[in-house]
Amino acid sequence: MVGGMAMGWRSAGAGDAVFLAELASEVSGSSVSSDEVSAFLRSWRVEIADEGTAAVAVLPPADGHARGYGAWWVRRDSEQHRDVLDRLIRLASSTPGLSVLQISLPDEQTVDDPRFERAYPLWTMVHDGTTWPQRAPALPVPLRVGRWSEVLPGAFETAYAQSYRDQRVVEPHGAEAWALLAGSDAFAAELGVLALTPEDQVAGFVLGFRRGHRGVELGPIGTVPAWRGRGICSALLASVLMYCRENELTPMTLTVDGESPTHAQELYLKHGFRVIERLVAYQVRL
Structure with missing residues (x-):
């Protein structure tokens, strides 16, 4: 008033x-x-x-x-x-x-409104520029490393929907949304690496987008549930980091659920990412 x-x-x-x-x-x-x-x-x-x-x-x-x-x-x-x-x-x-409205605030702030419920923490992370893999680990047999141009129509959309079904940060996108993202100037096809089965189905993926002059935002990053626990994301992420180092792409940032049910945040910390901003997502059901 x-x-x-x-x-x-x-x-x-x-x-x-x-x-x-x-x-x-x-x-x-x-x-x-x-x-x-x-x-x-x-x-x-x-x-x-x-x-x-x-x-x-x-x-x-x-x-x-x-x-x-x-x-x-x-x-x-x-x-x-x-x-x-x-x-x-x-x-x-x-x-x-x-029907669901989400907002994000620095973690030291709260929403003074009972209509909003706390959903999850959101971390913005940046690579420290010093922790580099010596080599990219091999993918488990029978998977092979593939590029975005090799992905069959609908194969990535299916893998993404499966990988993020139990995640809280992102809703699955439809085919049209992925086509727009992949066709944008920011999409970095050279950064996209995928783990492909002998049938060319996607088992895991790391994508990237250009930010600024030489910056890179990594994500989405995920593994299809049936393939989790075999080091797939670690191997793909190591490959991307090696590419970024060789091509002097920096800063490398990403966003992750700070309490991810798949413990993704621990993987990123292991690979040299550190938290630079801590937010908390709140939501209200309309």
Whole structure:
């Protein structure tokens, strides 16, 4: 409430990019450009408080899925946080197909709203630049190392869905979503390594995306449940790290569930990744 009256809200448009960049920069303490905000506005639904003190945003779910993501910015001198969360949930509730809204906060913060439940910790990790594999371990027989160009249509989609079925961070993507990702300028086909069966089915995978001039974001990384426990991801990750070192690609980052049921975080720590940011995901079922 503002002065005893409910906050008014309006939909944000391209003309609000400069204002939103200034607001996000103030709240985050880091520089956010209007170009970044313009790109953000092309995929997120954004609303701005009439008073210019806050903004909320919702990323709609992919087709056929239910989870969307939320964010908000409130000026430091404002005390309207509860009204902002109300508006965020209202915006999410009006977003077609969205039934689970997820937000992420630094782990030292909490959501002062009983509608949100803690889901899981999220770690951002970066490679230390000194811990390198001497060689890439061999894959277990009868698997072989394959490249993205060798994957049969639908084979990766099937493997991804199986590998992430028991994971909490990501929902499976459909064929159209993978086609868009693989066709994007950021997709680094040369980084993608896969463990293939004699029938050319995918047993494990490590993919990568370009970030900035020479940076790399690794992921998704996974192993089909029937092949887990045989060192497949460790071997594939070692191969990717060797490639990054030889080609001077840095920084190498990834995001992982800090309490992954497959203990993926322990694998990354073993391979020289360290935690640089700890977040906690909260969710509300609409």
